[in-house]
Amino acid sequence: MIAALLLRDVRRAWTGGGAVWPVAFFLLACVLFPFAVGPDAALLSRVGGGVVWTAALLAALLPIERLLAPDRDAGVLDQLAVRGASMSAVAAIKIAAHWCAFAPPLMAAALLAAGLLGVSGETLLRVEIGLAIGTPGLAALAVATAALVAGLRGAGALAGLLMLPLAVPLLIFGAGSLDGGSGALKLLAAISLLLCAGAPFVAGAALRMAD
């Protein structure tokens, strides 16, 4: 059941545009930044890493509404429950599938964004390492948020208000790791691990209560 559901969700994310739109939004947000602060190459290269992180966080909001609500409305979650699947396990699979569809394209797009902002190769490497560690936590947070707001009116706006404050630690330690210290990376990994471990249970409980 795990493999079948994972494959289905990854396929749906890639074919339904779920993998493309957040990346397009991410690049757009990175491109907008120089327009706002001016084309000063030294300044852009200094803040570029932080810009990439902020844009990644905003892009992570985009797919939330499509993560769980469609399956809930189409009765897919009910059919899984009848077959004995626990909602926490389903949420864990959703997190893995969401990461597969979201993180690799985002990390590839970060290369492009770093080029546009004139970020140094050294900083880019730290951004990529940080994203590799931080995106599982971001995916977990997205699925938990999606479960909490599924079925509510104005779910999209509410998801942003709910998720962004909780994602602040990822942003702080992700951007903090750009200065070269390994302490921030370890804390980033700890936060990401905590989110990955806790989110399936939060999401599972939210889905069970939604009935």
Next chain:
Amino acid sequence: MTALALSDVAGARGGEMLFAGVSLALGPGEAALVTGPNGAGKSTLVRICAGLLAPAMGTVRSEGRIALLAEAHALDPELPLARALDFWSALDGGGPQAVASALAAVELAPVAQLPVRLLSTGQRRRAAFARVIASDAPIWLLDEPANGLDAAAIARLEHLLAVHRAAGGIVLAATHLPIALPGAVPVEVGR
């Protein structure tokens, strides 16, 4: 042994009690027909039997796998019908063969390669019913199985229910449309 037993079950929705005191014991080949006006709690009773909702009172006991036909069809709209059904059939331990014969049983074999989103209301209903057949589960819980079906399709449905019961299966159907379910235990829910 296949069985579905409800003892003194009460159902609530949004804190409001819908029905109470529903008791039922079904063995192999037996059926129950749940009737009642709109909003009386027919779907709630089906969901309680499926284990998706906890009863407000009483207990539900079932032995054997359950197949649920709910209001939503739970088939990926962008996939060809046969592939959308294959996903569930694989979870149920069946293969493409089970899907093909289920599609033939509900007379949807000609549209097996059509995307689910292009099917008509009645065809989607039959497609969802095909999943129930392909699941090979002994207990069928059907919520409004006749919705959107024409007379010929309803006759076909009644025939398939009879075949399932003759093979030792259990059927619990909630409906506001008359369907023939000979010898079924009547369960009336209502205010």
